Amino acid sequence: MANLSAKLFVAAGLLAAAGCAKKPPADLPPPAVGTDQGTTAPTDGTVGNAVVPGSQQDFIASVSSDTVYFDTDMYDIDAEDRATLDSQIAWLQRYPQARVTLEGHADERGTREYNLALGDRRANAAKNYLVTRGISADRISTISYGKERPKALGSDEASWAQNRRAVTVIIG
Amino acid sequence: MIRTLAFTAAMLVATPALAQLEVGAPDPAQQQGGLSVDVTDTSDNDLVIAVPRLPTPQAQPTPAGSTDTLGNQIAEVIATDLRNSGLFRPRGPNGVRAISMAEVTAPAFPEWRSSNAQALVQGFVRAGGDGNITVGCYLYDVALGSELTREGFVVQPRDWRRAAHKCADAIYARLTGESPFFDSRIAYIAESGPKGARIKRLAIMDSDGANHRFITNGQSIALTPRFSPDYKSIVYLSYLNDRPRIFIYDIASGKQRLVTESRNQTIAPRFSPDGRTILYAMSVGGNTDLYSISVNGGTPRRLTNSPGIDVAGSYSPDGRRIVFESDRSGGQQLYVMNADGSNQQRISFGGGRYATPEWSPRGDLIAFTKIAGNFRIGVMTPSGGGERLLTNSWQDEAPTWSPNGRVIQFFRTTQGRGGRSSIWQVDLTGRNERKIPTHLDGSDPTWGPLLP
Numbered sequence: 001m002a003n004l005s006a007k008l009f010v011a012a013g014l015l016a017a018a019g020c021a022k023k024p025p026a027d028l029p030p031p032a033v034g035t036d037q038g039t040t041a042p043t044d045g046t047v048g049n050a051v052v053p054g055s056q057q058d059f060i061a062s063v064s065s066d067t068v069y070f071d072t073d074m075y076d077i078d079a080e081d082r083a084t085l086d087s088q089i090a091w092l093q094r095y096p097q098a099r100v101t102l103e104g105h106a107d108e109r110g111t112r113e114y115n116l117a118l119g120d121r122r123a124n125a126a127k128n129y130l131v132t133r134g135i136s137a138d139r140i141s142t143i144s145y146g147k148e149r150p151k152a153l154g155s156d157e158a159s160w161a162q163n164r165r166a167v168t169v170i171i172g
Numbered sequence: 173m174i175r176t177l178a179f180t181a182a183m184l185v186a187t188p189a190l191a192q193l194e195v196g197a198p199d200p201a202q203q204q205g206g207l208s209v210d211v212t213d214t215s216d217n218d219l220v221i222a223v224p225r226l227p228t229p230q231a232q233p234t235p236a237g238s239t240d241t242l243g244n245q246i247a248e249v250i251a252t253d254l255r256n257s258g259l260f261r262p263r264g265p266n267g268v269r270a271i272s273m274a275e276v277t278a279p280a281f282p283e284w285r286s287s288n289a290q291a292l293v294q295g296f297v298r299a300g301g302d303g304n305i306t307v308g309c310y311l312y313d314v315a316l317g318s319e320l321t322r323e324g325f326v327v328q329p330r331d332w333r334r335a336a337h338k339c340a341d342a343i344y345a346r347l348t349g350e351s352p353f354f355d356s357r358i359a360y361i362a363e364s365g366p367k368g369a370r371i372k373r374l375a376i377m378d379s380d381g382a383n384h385r386f387i388t389n390g391q392s393i394a395l396t397p398r399f400s401p402d403y404k405s406i407v408y409l410s411y412l413n414d415r416p417r418i419f420i421y422d423i424a425s426g427k428q429r430l431v432t433e434s435r436n437q438t439i440a441p442r443f444s445p446d447g448r449t450i451l452y453a454m455s456v457g458g459n460t461d462l463y464s465i466s467v468n469g470g471t472p473r474r475l476t477n478s479p480g481i482d483v484a485g486s487y488s489p490d491g492r493r494i495v496f497e498s499d500r501s502g503g504q505q506l507y508v509m510n511a512d513g514s515n516q517q518r519i520s521f522g523g524g525r526y527a528t529p530e531w532s533p534r535g536d537l538i539a540f541t542k543i544a545g546n547f548r549i550g551v552m553t554p555s556g557g558g559e560r561l562l563t564n565s566w567q568d569e570a571p572t573w574s575p576n577g578r579v580i581q582f583f584r585t586t587q588g589r590g591g592r593s594s595i596w597q598v599d600l601t602g603r604n605e606r607k608i609p610t611h612l613d614g615s616d617p618t619w620g621p622l623l624p
C-alpha cells in the first residue's frame with residue numbers, strides 16, 4: 001500500500017511538471033467528466049475509441065486551444081487570444097446545440113476575493129468576444145475560480161502566466 | 173452558557189446555592205494594585221505571573237475527568253492564553269508548587285515573592301450537586317500582597333476550557349485595562365489535498381485552536397466565512413453545484429439557505445454589526461460592485477457603481493460606514509463610504525496596493541493586506557493615517573480582528589508547488605507573532621465576538 005501511494009505521487013508529480021511548460025500542449029487530455037456515471041450518456045465524448053462529434057473531446061481536438069491567457073491584472077483579449085477564440089467560434093457554429101462554460105482564473109499573487117472578481121472579468125472578456133462574433137449569450141455561462149484552481153503549481157512567473165486564464169468547457 | 177459569580181470567602185466552604193449569589197466586585201480599596209500591563213509596550217518586560225494548579229476541595233469524577241485533573245488542565249489553559257498574548261511570562265502549573273484550598277484566598281505571599289513572581293493566579297475547581305463545576309479565579313499583586321480581582325464561573329464539565337478562558341480574560345482585562353478576547357471562536361477554511369485541487373472546508377474552533385469541528389464536508393469549495401454576531405450562523409461562499417453563491421449556515425440545525433439567487437457571481441459576504449444585513453459583492457458582466465441585502469433575502473440594494481472591481485467590504489462597528497477595496501484608480505486601494513453608498517472617499521495612498529480591509533471592533537483602526545512585493549498585514553486609521561505594517565512574509569493576507577481590537581489573525585501562504593497556508597496571529601505591536609494550530613492547513617480566519 002505504501003509503495004502504491006508512492007508511485008501515485010510520482011505520477012502526479014510528472015503530470016504537474018508537464019503542466020509547467022510555457023504554454024500547455026495543444027491537445028490537453030479531456031477532463032474526466034461523467035466517466036463514473038455508467039447510466040447516463042458519456043459526456044467526455046468517447047464511445048469506444050471514437051470521438052463523438054460535438055463533445056468536449058471533439059472540441060479539444062478541433063480548436064487551437066481551449067484556453068486564453070492574460071497578463072498580470074489584465075483581462076484584454078489580444079491577437080493570440082482572438083485566434084484561439086476564433087477557432088472555438090468555428091466549432092461552436094458547427095454545433096449550434098452545444099453550450100459552454102467559461103472558467104476564469106487568476107494567479108496566486110493576488111488576494112482571494114479580488115481574484116474571484118478578476119477571474120469573473122476574464123471569463124466575461126472571453127464571453128464578450130464570442131458574443132460579438134455571433135455566438136448567442138444564452139449558450140455561454142461563466143464561473144470564476146479566482147486563484148483556487150491553479151493549473152501550474154510553481155510560484156514563478158512562468159507558472160503564474162499559465163494560471164491567468166479563461167478556459168472554455170463544453171457542457172453539452 | 174456560563175454563569176459568572178463573584179465570591180465571598182465564605183463561599184469557599186459553603187457549597188450549595190451558588191446561583192443565588194449576586195455578581196459583585198472585590199473591595200474597591202483592593203483594586204488599586206500597582207500592577208498593570210501596557211498592550212502597546214514593545215519592550216521585553218513581560219509580567220511574570222505564577223499559575224499554580226487549581227486545587228479541589230474533594231477530587232470528584234465528572235464527564236470531563238476528575239476535578240483534580242481539571243484543576244491542572246485549567247491552569248495550563250490560563251497560562252497558555254496569557255503566554256500567547258505576548259504580554260505575560262506565566263510560570264506553571266508545572267514547576268510551581270501546588271497550593272491548598274485554604275491558600276486560594278490567603279496566598280503565601282512571601283514564598284511567591286522569593287520566586288520573583290509579580291502576579292499570582294489562584295483558583296479552585298469544585299463539582300456541584302447539579303452536574304456543573306464551579307471554577308474560582310483570583311488574581312493577586314504579589315509585591316503588595318493584595319487581591320486585584322476575583323471571579324467564579326459555573327459551567328458544564330465539558331465547557332471547562334471556557335471557564336479557563338474566562339479566568340484568563342479577567343486577568344488580562346484587569347492588568348491591561350483592555351477588553352478581553354480569549355473566550356471567543358474562529359471560523360476558517362480547512363485546506364487539504366494537492367495545490368491544484370485543494371479541498372476547502374468550512375470549520376470552526378476556539379480562539380486557541382481547541383474544540384475543532386468541520387462544518388462542510390469538502391465536496392464543494394467553501395471560502396470566506398464570517399460569523400453572525402450571535403455565533404448562531406456563518407455566512408460564506410459555497411461552490412455547491414459549481415455555482416458560487418452566498419449561503420447562511422445555521423450551526424445548530426446544520427442547515428443552510430441561499431441568501432440571494434443570481435446567475436451572477438456573488439462573493440465576499442459580511443454580516444452587518446446588527447446581524448440583519450449581508451454586505452456582498454456581485455459581478456455583472458465582469459464588473460464587480462458592492463450590494464447589501466436583508467439576511468431574509470429580498471431585493472438587493474446596489475451601493476457602488478464604479479467600472480472597476482469594488483469588493484471586500486467591511487462595516488464600521490456602528491454599522492454606519494463601510495470600508496472596501498476598489499481598483500477604480502488602477503490598482504487595489506481602500507475606500508470608505510456611508511453604509512448607503514454615499515460619500516465614497518479613498519483613504520490609502522502609501523504606494524503599492526491595499527486589499528481586504530477589516531474595520532476593528534473598536535472602530536479606531538482598519539486592518540488590510542498591503543501588496544508591494546510581499547503581501548503584508550498592516551493597519552491604518554479610518555481616515556488613512558498612521559499606517560503601520562505588522563508582518564513581513566511572502567504572502568500574508570485577509571486580516572481578522574480579535575473581539576477587543578488588539579490582536580489580528582490572518583493567513584500565510586508559502587511558495588512553490590508544495591506551498592501551504594496556515595493561520596497566524598500578531599498583536600498591534602507587530603512583535604508577538606505566532607502560528608495557530610489547526611488540524612489541516614488553514615485560510616480565511618474570521619474571529620467572532622467575545623462569548624457571553
